[in-house]
Amino acid sequence: MANDGASHTARPPGMADVARVAGVSAQTVSRALAGHPNVQAATLARVLVAVDQLGYRKNNAARVLSSGRSRSIGVVTLQTGFHSRTALTVGVERAADRAGYTVSTATTASLDTSAIEAALVRLSEQHVEGVILAVPLIHVSRRIEQLTSAVPTITVDGSRTAATEVVAVDQQLVAGLATRHLLDLGHETVWHVSGPQEWLDAASRSRGWLATLEEEGRSAPPVLEGDWSPASGYRNGLILGKIPDVTAVFVASDEMAFGVIRALHELGRRVPADISVVGVDDIPLAEYCSPSLTTVAQPFEEMGALAVGHLLRHIADPSAPEQPATVEPALVVRASTGPAPGA
Numbered sequence: 001m002a003n004d005g006a007s008h009t010a011r012p013p014g015m016a017d018v019a020r021v022a023g024v025s026a027q028t029v030s031r032a033l034a035g036h037p038n039v040q041a042a043t044l045a046r047v048l049v050a051v052d053q054l055g056y057r058k059n060n061a062a063r064v065l066s067s068g069r070s071r072s073i074g075v076v077t078l079q080t081g082f083h084s085r086t087a088l089t090v091g092v093e094r095a096a097d098r099a100g101y102t103v104s105t106a107t108t109a110s111l112d113t114s115a116i117e118a119a120l121v122r123l124s125e126q127h128v129e130g131v132i133l134a135v136p137l138i139h140v141s142r143r144i145e146q147l148t149s150a151v152p153t154i155t156v157d158g159s160r161t162a163a164t165e166v167v168a169v170d171q172q173l174v175a176g177l178a179t180r181h182l183l184d185l186g187h188e189t190v191w192h193v194s195g196p197q198e199w200l201d202a203a204s205r206s207r208g209w210l211a212t213l214e215e216e217g218r219s220a221p222p223v224l225e226g227d228w229s230p231a232s233g234y235r236n237g238l239i240l241g242k243i244p245d246v247t248a249v250f251v252a253s254d255e256m257a258f259g260v261i262r263a264l265h266e267l268g269r270r271v272p273a274d275i276s277v278v279g280v281d282d283i284p285l286a287e288y289c290s291p292s293l294t295t296v297a298q299p300f301e302e303m304g305a306l307a308v309g310h311l312l313r314h315i316a317d318p319s320a321p322e323q324p325a326t327v328e329p330a331l332v333v334r335a336s337t338g339p340a341p342g343a
Contacts (some may be wrong), residue, residue: 002157002329003264010251012286013054013055013056013326014056015029015030015056016212016322017050017054017056018047018050018051018054018056019050020060021050021053021054022043022046022047022050023046024043024046024047025026026213026343028043029047029286032044032047032048033340036046037252039104039140039164041318045052046049047151048170048276050187051218053265058179059200061064065231069129070126070127070128070129070297071100071101072089072101072102072104072126072127072128072129072132072247073088073092073101073102073103073104073128073129073131073132073308073311074093074104074105074106074123074126074128074131074147075103075104075105075106075131075132075133075134076101076105076107076108076111076116076119076120076123076131076132076133076134076135077106077107077108077134078107078108078111078134078135079107079108079109079245080235080295081205082228082255083254083255083281083283083284083300084281084283084298084300085303085324087103087131087300087302087304088134088156088301088303088304089103089105089134089304090301090304091300091301091302091303091304091305091307092132092285092302092304092305092308093304093305094305095304095305095308095309096186099308099312101129101308101312104126104128106119106120106123107119108135111135111136111138111141111198111342112138113141113144116133116135116137116256117143117147117154118145120133120147120148120323121147124147124150124151125235128151129151129315130151130153130154130302130311130312130314130315131151131152131153131154131307132146132153132154132155132156132307132309132311133148133153133154133155133156133159133164134155134156134157134159135156135157136159136198136199136200136201137159137160137161137200137260138159138198140159140161144161144210145161145162145163147154147165148161148162148163148164149161150164150313152315152318153165153166153311154166154167154307154311154314154323155168156168156303156307157193157200157201158267159200165227165314165322165323165324166305166324166325167229167303167306167307167310167325167327168325168326168327169172169298169299169303169326169327169328169329170326170328170329171200171201171204171205171208171213172204172205173208173328173329174204174208174209174280174296174298174329175204175205175207175208175209175212175250176208176209176211176212177329177330177331178190178209178250178280178295178331179208179209179212179213180212180216180278181278181333181337182248182250182278182337183212183213183218183248185248185275185276185337185339185343186339186343187247187248187343188218188247188338188340189213189219189220189221189248190209190213190217190218190219190221190247190248190249191221191224191228191240191246191248191250191251192206192209192223192241192250192251192252192254193222193224193225193233193236193237193249193250193251193256193257193260194206194223194224194226194252195225195226195227195228195252195253195256196225196226196227196228198216202252205280206223206252209250211229211325219251220343221246223238224236224239226251226252226256226259227250227255228253228255228256229255229256229259230255230256230259230260231253232256232257232259233253233256233258233259233262233263234260234262234263235253235259236259236260236262236263237258237259237260237261237262237263237267238263238266240260240263240264240267241263241264241267241269241275242267246275247274247275247276247340247341248275248276248277248278248340249275249276249277249278250278250336251277251279251280251308252280253279253280253281254279254280254281254282254283254285254286254293254295256279257277257278257279257280257286257289257293258279258285258289258293258338260277261277261289261290261291261336262279262292271291271336272291272335272336272337272338273338273341274341276294276336276337276338276340277292277293277294277298277336277337278293278296278336278337279293279294279295279296280295280298281295281296281297281298281299281300282295282296282332284336286332287334288335289336290336291334291336292334292335293334293336294328294332294333294334294335294336294337295331295332295333295334296330296331296332297329297331297332298327298329299327299329302327303327305326306327309326311312
């Protein structure tokens, strides 16, 4: 018995493995896990022993075998403490719960295609009916294409594969709202602290910032790049605070904006009297920053709920035409922005 269990460590155990170890047919395993009344107690006991020995997911298997549906969806997300990922997941879970679905989350430590592939495989093994892919797809491998073709999949960051439907915020519009707000306040130009450019959101915000400056006939300063963390914002703030001509900064996330403002305070540059700062996301702490942070709000929970709605429609009718959805961002003006000095 021990050898039988060990021989299946290379792949997830299946119903046929349970049947072999229990000494019964696969049909008997199916009936036992579904709670069929005609299965004898001794037979059921052998099946359950085999299930435990092999680590077979008996509860999920029972739901799948009895109804053909798991009533569960999967979410692939990055291992991070960023508010955006947490709020998005909350929106997914609440909407799924209202629809009678459970949510299985597979996190990935990196954006490598192999890590994303592994997360998708884990969800596939749990028999999820659909997947929400909440990570930026920098590169799409053949395996990712296959996995997202095998199960209905929604992406929520603007990236996509051949088989996915997209629910996203227009990140160029996010940047346009922030940049134009600062120009309207009389600033000659706007500096930019970007997120890592391998992230599609960060690259799109940088393009939107540049396009807005070009539309207004303004020169574009060099981009300073951060990594989404307050520490990277702080490092870039120490640079910006030492440049006399800087009067306005568009920062690609609220967390980085907190770091920028801290550095400017330490250098004696007043916000917004000397330098105006705009962030992105409108996380709960933004209102309580000193000064309170002007930012572009992204409705993450709404995005999560909308993604669930699209996914359930796709699950119900896989042949239905795609209906990509764009969620509108909104500028939230607070105390960290003001007229350009001397305007």
